[in-house]
Amino acid sequence: MYEPEKVRRAGYAPMNVEVGRRGLHTRQSIVRSAARLFLERGFHGTSIDAIARAAGSSRATVYQYFEDKEGIYRELAAQCVPAVLDHANRLGPLGPDADGMHNLFDWLEQWAALYEDHAVVLLGFPGLGPSAGIETTDYIADQYVSRVLDRISTAPVGAVSPEDVAAAVVRIAHMVNLYRYRGMWDLPSADAVTASLTVALQLLLFPDTPHAVLETVGPPGGSTPTTSAAPAGPTAAAPSTPVSPVRSDIVAAASALFAERGYYAVAMDDIASAAKVSRATLYRHFRTKVAILSELTEWAVVEGAGLAADLQGLADSGFTRDSLHAWLGRYVRFHRAYGSVIQTWYDGGLNRQLADAVGTGIGPFQEAATALLARSGLPRGIDIRVGAAIFLSVLGRLTELTMTKRNVDTDYDSADLMLEVLRRALRMSFDDENGTHGGRPRLDQ
Structure with a gap:
């Protein structure tokens, strides 16, 4: 784990006082306690007083080591930088063959492990919650996507631009792992999520990947996941306050x-x-x-x-x-x-x-996406719960991408990219295609 070579007290203590072993222990205790609270309560839901109590220190002691809460988060992000950027570099050569698909699987498997080790920072990457306005995490996200783009740019990804494909791959992998980490949507184990993600993202990158190659990575035991829709959830109530x-x-x-x-x-x-x-x-x-x-x-x-x-x-x-x-x-x-x-x-x-x-x-939305995919059918190897999570990831993260990173004229231009990603990654079929997808038989037929 990253540790500053020299730890100096700020705030109440003189700026030229170097902290000894006890001070370093105190600083690390503050950082560890903050990380735990950020995960439990969110960055903005955590106060300096709560961090001080969790670390067994006082508010004044926390301010001796950190100017503010953002400073603690920056240190957590700095500790994450080497591991995150190393992971981006570990994405091996991609292609519509078994080697390319297994390279993608290995990288996504490491994604899940990376989330376990650095969730407090990855929850804000890219474009979510705690990282808003904190330059260190923005830097990590930009560098990460740039390195993934370097690898994807060497692959023939077809009509979609490499920039959009790289952004979609990172955002989908990130959000589905976020859903899994937070126990949402009754997602399966990390291994099963990774296997389903691999099939979907392989198809996003290389829609013509042969059926036999796709089957080299699948859910544990090779079972085909159920395609039944999720039970209906609570009905939304109308706003209780009269609106003037x-x-x-x-x-x-x-x-x-x-x-x-x-x-x-x-x-x-x-x-x-x-x-x-x-x-x-x-x-x-x-x-x-x-x-x-x-x-x-x-x-x-x-x-x-x-x-x-x-x-x-x-x-x-x-x-x-x-x-x-x-x-x-x-x-x-x-x-x-x-x-x-x-x-x-x-x-x-x-x-x-x-x-x-x-x-x-x-x-x-999750229930409707599940029903939609049950009707359309999914490629073998994609658990329908993961498929629905991918659908939701595309709704949120690619909307955010088109709103902030791309020049689009209308909301329907944003929908163009979302539809193409869904069509490729989940091999969605439409009623006006007579049960086929782009002229190719669906894998579940």
Whole structure:
């Protein structure tokens, strides 16, 4: 593990005082305690006082070693840099053959192990929660994707640009491992998740990979996973608070600010200014920023339930390429409005009531995605639970990618990339293709 060569006290202690063995132990205890709390409560849900208590120290002692909470996180990120970048370099030559696929499998297997060792930093990589505004983690993410791109650029990935493929590979692998790490969606073991991810990402990279090559990596025991849909979750309730025009304007202004800057970087005064209301008016409607987030969450749950129901309708009655593309475009608009709510939840800093509300809102998407894939059929070797997790990863992370990294004219342009990734990675078939995918028989037929 990375350790600074010289550890100096900052804050209350003179800047030229070097810390001895006891001081180094104290510093390491603070960092370890912070890492544990960041995982349990989220970066923004952890206070300096909580870190001090967990480390058996005082607030003053923590400030002797670190200027602020971000400084502790930067040190955790610095400890992660060598392992993360080494992992990016371990991606071997790729190709539509057994050697290429096994290189991909080995790399994804190491991804899962890397998550176990460095989850506190990887939870913020790329573009999630704790890393917002912390340059060290942004640097890791950029360098990591760049190194993966170097490897993918040597592979003939077809119509999709190498930049988009690299971004999709990293984001999908990251998010599915995040879901697994947090015990979401009843995902199988790490080995089974890795096997399914390998098949999906191999197809994303090389859609023409022969059937025999794909079967060289599969779920433990070679069993074909069930394709039954998940049980229905709780029904979203309508917002309990009557919505006045002023209140609606406040929530809409807050939503735009949260999306632009992140929830934790926005102050109540910022919201009042953006909504063009006085502080008195703002506080008459909402006493705290959490209250605004709570109402925004209710909006997201209700609108998301309708969108998920429409996806379920496509699964029940059949879907064409155009109908799924149209739905994806609508999802992009939804994510623009409410992505900050979901992102804040993933950071782990929300109270339990809000976290449960957002979880209730996300659940129907997972159920609908499972039903959609059950209708379409999946390549052998992809567990349907992992397939649904990949679908959700594409919805969130590729929407974020197209909104921030690519120049797109409309939400439906963003949907173009999402549909192509889903089509390739999951070999989705559409009703207007007569049960075939791109002229090739599906692997489950």
